[in-house]
Amino acid sequence: MVGVYKMSIENLEELRKTTIKKCNKNNLVFLLIFLVIVGVFFLIFKTISVHFIFIAFIVYIPFGIMNEKVKSEYKNTFMRSLLPIAVKNLLTDVQVDVNSGIPSYVVDSTHSMSTGDRYNSSNFVSGKYKDIKVMMSDVHIQDEHEDSEGHTSYVTIFLGQWMIFDFNKYFKSNVQVWEKKVFGGISRRWKSGLKKVELEDISFNKKFKVLSENELEAFYIITPKLMERITAVEAAINGTLMMVFNNNQLHVAVYNNKTTFNINIHKRINFEEFARESIKDLDAIIKFVDILELDNDLFKAGDVNKMGEPVVGDVAEAAITSSNQGIVAANTKTLDSSVQKNSSIENVDAVTYFNNLNK
DSSP: OOOOOOOOHHHHHHHHHHHHHHHHHHHHHHHHHHHHHHHHHHHHHSSOOTTHHHHHHHHHHHHHHHHHHHHHHHHHHHHHHHHHHHTTTTOEEEEEETTOOOOHHHHHTTTOSOOOSEEEEEEEEEEEETTEEEEEEEEEEEEEEEOTTOOEEEEEEEEEEEEEEEOOSOOOOEEEEEEHHHHTTGGGGOOTTOEEEOOSOHHHHHHEEEEESSHHHHHHHSOHHHHHHHHHHHHHSSSEEEEEEETTEEEEEEEOSOOSOOOOTTSOOOHHHHHHHHHHHTHHHHHHHHHTTTTTTTTOOSEEOTTSOEEOHHHHHHHHHHHHTTOSOSOHHHHHHTOOOOOSSOOOOHHHHHHHHHO
């Protein structure tokens, strides 16, 4: 990842105008070349064919690629210069790369949804909110479909944001929570080794599907208090929700058919407007940390289990609740030894991955 560099708004405005001029120049060259091709064809054949539409498309491809490249360079410079300032009261240690995103193998490592036949990720942002390490990027996943006549098309199965919250606290599990509303079809793609878990809250079970490598650990993680918080954050988020507790991280997918940080290159820079829109784009991160209280007591350190391993604050509540129902085994050692490890993909520490990428 290229190092962060900053420009003033005045310099960015000049860069915006220069970028537009470059794109206009490329478009003009394309038009001249296309007109020459049309003129030569007419002189030879004395006619104009509808096939020129296809020819125009082919000729424009390299010019379109050049235009997208210069626009992307401008957006990257814009975002790296202004986003840390725009969200300085929310995020610290901000890193931005509009051309990069959370890789498909990080998504695969959660053993949740399929990464499809096409996987694209962009608009990567990382930082700290209330001292919680967070990262987010847009993710677009598509499946290839072929009709009876052999025509191929691509169908979107996910378009939204993938977020990762790092706790730096201990928990040993792969527990997933899927909102059934839209994720019902995608959730059939989960990896082998995960079991459906019915929790004690009937209304929660109607709205969400819970999967885990081990049913007992699901009861340890998804406590009544956490179920209330998940329900609250689902109501506050614009989109459909999926959560994975895995490898000491919380992965969150929000399916909303939207991308973030859409910069209009043809519009004069307005920093106040950009700051407002940026905060809206980061709203999901803020709500997850605040409503789930990720900075507070959800994963308190300090207690240890019978194996001498640290346990989370709500685990104690879960143990009491589940024990009263005769669900949780009395011996924690038995629970720990029963955790299934069916994954063929090694768990990926996404924070380490992007830290290394920044070096």
